[in-house]
Amino acid sequence: xxxxxxxxxxxxxxxxxxxxxxxxxxxxxxxxxxxxxxxxxxxxxxxxxxxxxxxxxxxxxxxxxxxxxxxxxxxxxxxxxxxxxxxxxxxxxxxxxxxxxxxxxxxxxxxxxxxxxxxxxxxxxxxxxxxxxxxxxxxxxxxxxxxxxxxxxxxxxxxxxxxxxxxxxxxxxxxxxxxxxxxxxxxxxxxxxxxxxxxxxxxxxxxxxxxxxxxxxxxxxxxxxxxxxxxxxxxxxxxxxxxxxxxxxxxxxxxxxxxxxxxxxxxxxxxxxxxxxxxxxxxxxxxxxxxxxxxxxxxxxx
Numbered sequence: 001x002x003x004x005x006x007x008x009x010x011x012x013x014x015x016x017x018x019x020x021x022x023x024x025x026x027x028x029x030x031x032x033x034x035x036x037x038x039x040x041x042x043x044x045x046x047x048x049x050x051x052x053x054x055x056x057x058x059x060x061x062x063x064x065x066x067x068x069x070x071x072x073x074x075x076x077x078x079x080x081x082x083x084x085x086x087x088x089x090x091x092x093x094x095x096x097x098x099x100x101x102x103x104x105x106x107x108x109x110x111x112x113x114x115x116x117x118x119x120x121x122x123x124x125x126x127x128x129x130x131x132x133x134x135x136x137x138x139x140x141x142x143x144x145x146x147x148x149x150x151x152x153x154x155x156x157x158x159x160x161x162x163x164x165x166x167x168x169x170x171x172x173x174x175x176x177x178x179x180x181x182x183x184x185x186x187x188x189x190x191x192x193x194x195x196x197x198x199x200x201x202x203x204x205x206x207x208x209x210x211x212x213x214x215x216x217x218x219x220x221x222x223x224x225x226x227x228x229x230x231x232x233x234x235x236x237x238x239x240x241x242x243x244x245x246x247x248x249x250x251x252x253x254x255x256x257x258x259x260x261x262x263x264x265x266x267x268x269x270x271x272x273x274x275x276x277x278x279x280x281x282x283x284x285x286x287x288x289x290x291x292x293x294x295x296x297x298x299x300x301x302x
Contacts, residue, residue: 017097077136085176146199220255
């Protein structure tokens, strides 16, 4: 991300946390950063656009750490879940004032852009826990997987609410183990009683939750990381490097959407090939072949 853009986002979150969204002006934010007021509008259309971008910035910080934990092959499934919990509560504490202000002010309006962002959050958080739970409890959990995930989210959500909204101090050393012990109780209880599940995978399809997308997204991120490393090794002119960073950012965003746009991705890959760097060609082709299934489906339907 552009350094100045990141400074503006972090200043906005600080101002929103201190003064509230409604009372914060663009002038407050630029004063915090120390830039001209017009600079904000280079990156953001409005204060509302800045708010959504700030929320996305906070979520992406969490996503980077959650992805790293999820892809660490040295960790057992239970360790993955434990570290995911620690990441979420660490950032909940860090952004607590910001989140609390937005919730208490009801500052976030559910327009189309926000709804799309919330769908992305829902899809990715589901994928983060699906695989480790599947490995941890095995086939016996399969009929109750959706119920287990939803109840797990409910526990996490209530604990975050206690911390962020009511400022109740929790023992962070004990909390992950406590939540996972309760998850064990829930899973064992459902399996022991053998009653029909409350929720099935078919019921969550309208929420655009697809567990099979997790592996495709993981491969997508790895290819993008490889492309970044290759680009850093090449001596690109400043304008080309800036252009490349913008393209990679868009590709990352598209790959994380529930329904990536294949036309956008093919267009960007074509532009990157026009850079004329032969060593990138194979990696760019691999990127196209790894286009998440949602994007391929969207292209056929469209």
